[in-house]
Amino acid sequence: MADISRRAALAIQSADVIAGYKPYLELIAELVDRQEIIGTGMMQEVDRCQAAVDMALKGKKVAVVSSGDPGIYGMAGLILELTMQIPEKSRPKIEVIPGISAVGAAAALLGAPLMHDFAVISLSDLLTPWEVIKKRAEMAAAADFVIALYNPKSTRRVEHIVEVQRIALQHRSGDTPVGIVRQAARDGQTVTLSTLANFTAEYIDMFSIVLIGNSQTFVRDGHMITPRGYHL
Amino acid sequence: MADISRRAALAIQSADVIAGYKPYLELIAELVDRQEIIGTGMMQEVDRCQAAVDMALKGKKVAVVSSGDPGIYGMAGLILELTMQIPEKSRPKIEVIPGISAVGAAAALLGAPLMHDFAVISLSDLLTPWEVIKKRAEMAAAADFVIALYNPKSTRRVEHIVEVQRIALQHRSGDTPVGIVRQAARDGQTVTLSTLANFTAEYIDMFSIVLIGNSQTFVRDGHMITPRGYHL
Structure with a gap:
């Protein structure tokens, strides 16, 4: 609230x-x-x-x-x-009232992973063919976008996240930081820092947001940071 | 506020x-x-x-x-x-408090353009080489992401947005909806609906967010909508 x-x-x-x-x-x-x-x-x-x-x-x-x-x-x-x-x-009048997005809430808990260009992809294939989703993951990985995954894994669908990991590893180092936020800003919230090589071993479900860093993202002092490019 | x-x-x-x-x-x-x-x-x-x-x-x-x-x-x-x-x-303790993003505020004013996967790209080349930005635009266009552009145009930098338009037109129809929101949720707010073929003729500046629809995005009754894929 x-x-x-x-x-x-x-x-x-x-x-x-x-x-x-x-x-x-x-x-x-x-x-x-x-x-x-x-x-x-x-x-x-x-x-x-x-x-x-x-x-x-x-x-x-x-x-x-x-x-x-x-x-x-x-x-x-x-x-x-x-x-x-x-x-x-x-037709009734509609007003869309924006809110704080799950990806923004997750990013804030992780530090500052979205300081640079990012792609948001849902891995749910209920309404979208997996081939479309997969192509987006490939292009996002190839162009060095930070990648935010919604609906990364369900009890029924456990393989897509592993496939995305495999795709990302073709373009980025295995020690690229990956953040997993579950139940952002709700009871039971968890924040996990991992790496591209290892993150699929962590607990991930439909209430999780997964953020895969770009080639510049680093972790320090528990914060996941994608530098904007300032010369400090 | x-x-x-x-x-x-x-x-x-x-x-x-x-x-x-x-x-x-x-x-x-x-x-x-x-x-x-x-x-x-x-x-x-x-x-x-x-x-x-x-x-x-x-x-x-x-x-x-x-x-x-x-x-x-x-x-x-x-x-x-x-x-x-x-x-x-x-080291002082830092808390990042998330807020409503400019892209979310712009999307709400346009209707519902972000119901599907999207890529967020800043066209500012002050801290990022233009070749990196351009590759991201190409990959995002090829993978049919909705594309949100931050810092689309400044007084000094007017060509990048035209280049992004050219790139997107290689992958999407000229009548793909494009929304431009200036000064979202502030005094002087403007909301403009255009098309991929024509939007660069509209007024665009550093206080604007440009949203380029994907292949399914449509405009009806003044609302820009990217369908999620429900069968209605």
Whole structure:
């Protein structure tokens, strides 16, 4: 809650209805009072967002809650896509309120790994072919981007992260720093520093963000730092 | 100010000293009371950060203010690099407080362009060779990343953005949506929707973020949307 913006807090407090994945709604419990709740599980996001849009069509002011930034792999796009299916004259007005992204929260905990160009890639292949994801990892590694991985590993999908490691090792040294942040800014938060050669042995799950340094990234005094290039 | 987090506001209010680029300090005027101010111009960031570190060494609690997220091309890295030059036993403790990034703020104003993998590239060649930047643009374009450009154009440097346009056009259609957000969440904010073929004719400067869509990005009802891939 310390990382929520005033604008987001006010939008939630002034809403008639709040829609969100249940564990995320628990994180904002102190902002919930008389608002009606639409809470469903993680995999029912289309149904949940459709229910939110339906409430807005009835004239309610609805706050749809994402964790992190709703505009980065969040619910902003789905809500906008669903409203586009409504005839223009009755389409509800949408405001996207940005938040602190998971990658930004993870970076802050690690030190300053995003001081230089970076690529953000989700390893979830539920909605994207693995070949597309893999090509992005290859290009990002070849161009020396810092690489941030969302959804790096699930119980079902354990091989993609190893494949990304293999790809990155073709372009970067095995001692390239890798940071793993789990449950950033939530209960159970963990921050782990490892290396490109070894990081897949660490505990990684769907609540983790993995940050692979570029060729200049270093670790000192427990901080992962990608230098901007100042001559100090 | 509506987009600042509680944690950031509290850190500024409870500091003994605030250091920052002067126009950014004006944005947080309501949080400034008895704190001492270290304010310098844009190009003096090393001096400003060194002065902030020196104050911390004297035992002061210092808040260094960046716009956007201090961890994304911001002051977090420079502060950490400067403190690394201090012997470990007297090194001040650093906390990086994440914020809403300029790219996230720009994306929210445009709609939902970052629902899929994206690459963030600064076109400033002050600290990075242009050949490195250009290769990143090429790889990002080839791998169908949404591309976010920081520092896209200055009065001195007008050709890089045209070169990036040329590169992107080798991989994407000329009618690929491009969004330009100037002064996101500040006075004078402008939001412009254009296309890959035409966007360089729009007004773009160092206070702008340029977002180039991927092959699936579309514009409808004034919103720039990169679909996540749900079957609706």
